[in-house]
Amino acid sequence: MQDFDSRSRSLRDALYVGKSFDVLDRPVFFGGRRAVFTLIDGFVKDELFEKIMEFLYSLKEDDPCFESEEKFLARAVPYCEAALEPDLDKAVTAILSGQTALLIEGFSQFLLLDIRTYPQRDTAEPEKDKVFRGSHDGFVETMVLNCALIRRRIRSPHLRMEAFQIGTASQTDIVLCYLADRADETLLSKLRGKLQNARVDALTMNSESLAEILLPHKWYNPFPRFKYTERPDAAAAQVLEGDVVLLVDNSPAAMTLPTSIFDILEEANDYYFPPLTGSYLRLTRMLVLILMLLITPVWLLLNQNPAWLPDGLRFLLPSEAPAVPLIWQLLILELGIDGLKLATLNTPSMLTTSLSVIAGIVVGDFAVQSGWFSAEAMLYMAFVALGGFNQPSFELGYAIKFMRIGLLVLTASLNLWGFIGGLVLILVIVLSCKTFSGHSYLYPLVPFDGKLLKKKLFRPSIKNQR
Known part of the structure; x- marks a missing residue:
């Protein structure tokens, strides 16, 4: 068994005490024995540390707790989160995680005290997952x-x-x-x-x-x-x-x-309203997701085949021949929307109003007046952009965006067959996607489970869940 000096030196060397200013070892003397605390500065609750030190200093040399590590832990440690650790590497990891190690002369094991605290922010409601009613707390980094x-x-x-x-x-x-x-x-x-x-x-x-x-x-x-x-x-x-x-x-x-995709589309607000309202919100979110995928490709397809439209729907077509082909308008606007999102993320809050003015008036209105973009293309892409904010998952929103861009390119290249082929390709990609448990991404639609599908589409009442 290593002696106290050798054991404490090994711990100092493993943590590079003296080379990192925040790694501290505090030699103490109580009960007629030498001891040393090793800790990370900033991770320790000072009040608890002082209380433990005060209690240890009151121990006498002939106290029975010094007979073994187990007795010392049971009788001389006035704190619930404490454990013995014989392994040096595990003790080092515990110290780096925020715990405090105590090595006492005559004992071979480290005494680990979990009196750590981490710098943390308040458990305020997250910016992304807000609700009208319900609790307004959120997870933090601790x-x-x-x-x-x-x-x-x-x-x-x-x-x-x-x-x-x-x-x-x-x-x-x-x-x-x-x-x-x-x-x-x-x-x-x-x-x-x-x-x-x-x-x-x-x-x-x-x-x-x-x-x-x-x-x-x-x-x-x-x-x-x-x-x-x-x-x-x-x-x-x-x-x-x-x-x-x-x-x-x-x-x-x-x-x-x-x-599954149905789980991702669920939101906390669905359950903080009555079943009818919650079901409406959920179905609206699903409908908007489908429209986000199809609205611009279908509009492009109809513009490529104007004879398909009856006279009552001719208003869907641009009133004037665009200077820039429609497919390029839509692709440029797809990139432009993401550019505005990135600009918003990197804009200080005091300048967001200025950014909104520039984006809404200069980029939007002047782009139409200059003839670069048609008003219809701007309208449909504005709907797509707003629809993206309806989705609780950023990842799902961008997945639909990538599918939509691919569908636009195929429709512009191959007309109706490109549109049909794009839909088939999207369906194949979704069906090939599996959850962690191995189920289909569209479960309970594929494979079909009517009872569970009803629960995913319509918000069930508490009575029906029992």
Whole structure:
């Protein structure tokens, strides 16, 4: 067994104490024995640390707690979150995660005290997932607090929070959250295997990195396989339905799986209104998604074949021959909308009004007056842009966008056959997309399950869910 000096020196060398200013070791003397605290500055609750130090200084040399590490832990540590750790590497990882290590002369094991605290923002409602009614709190970047927000809503002994660490360099904490009596055990076993066998250096992009590790897919299939939410009530509802939620440290977004396209289209507001209103909102969202995909390709197809339109629908065609071909107008506007979104993200809040004026008047009105774009093309693309904000998932919105652009190009190139071929290609891509559990992305539509499909399309009442 290594002596105290050798053990403390090994810990100092492993953490490069003295080379990093925030890695601290604090030598102390109590009960006639030497000891040293090792911690990361900024991760420790100062009040708790002072209380523990005060108690330890009161110990006498002949106190029975010094007979063994186990007795010391049971009788001399006035804190609930404490454990013994014999392995140096695991102790180093715990310290870097924010725990405080105490090494005492005569003991071979490290005493780990979880008196850590992380800098964090307030649990305010997330900007993306706002609701008219309901709770207005949200996940933050601190794992323990996010778990507590779910525990607060599900007071069941069957609720499990399994912890994993991924990344040889980052050692990122991952929590697998589920209800043991409702979750699919086959799915859980598959998830555990993926998490335990993940071999990466770091989760540099938090939830997105984990998603690519768990379910790698072809680059040409942009449809999202995971549902993300920053709302604790939404995550708790998914857990209660038997789904599995993954929480990643330093990320406020919870990942839900397995996920079909119907799950992604659901929103918290659907459940904070009566069933009729919630069903209307959900069906409207689905209809807008279909229109986002088809409205501009169908309009382009009709412009290429004006004889198909009856006299009462001739107003759909441009009143004047456009200076720029319609297909190029639509493609340029597709890029222009994303350019405005990026400009909004990078514009300080005090200048957003100026950006709106430039985008709405200069880019919009003057582009039509100059003859570059037709008013009809601007109108339909404005509908597409507004429809994108109706979708709770950014990933799904961009997946539809890529499908729409491909459909536009095929329609412009091959007319009706290009339009039909594009729809078939989109259907093939969607059908080839599988959830993490191996089900179809369109389940319960494909394969058909009428009872479950009704539940996905229409918001059920609480009475029907029992």
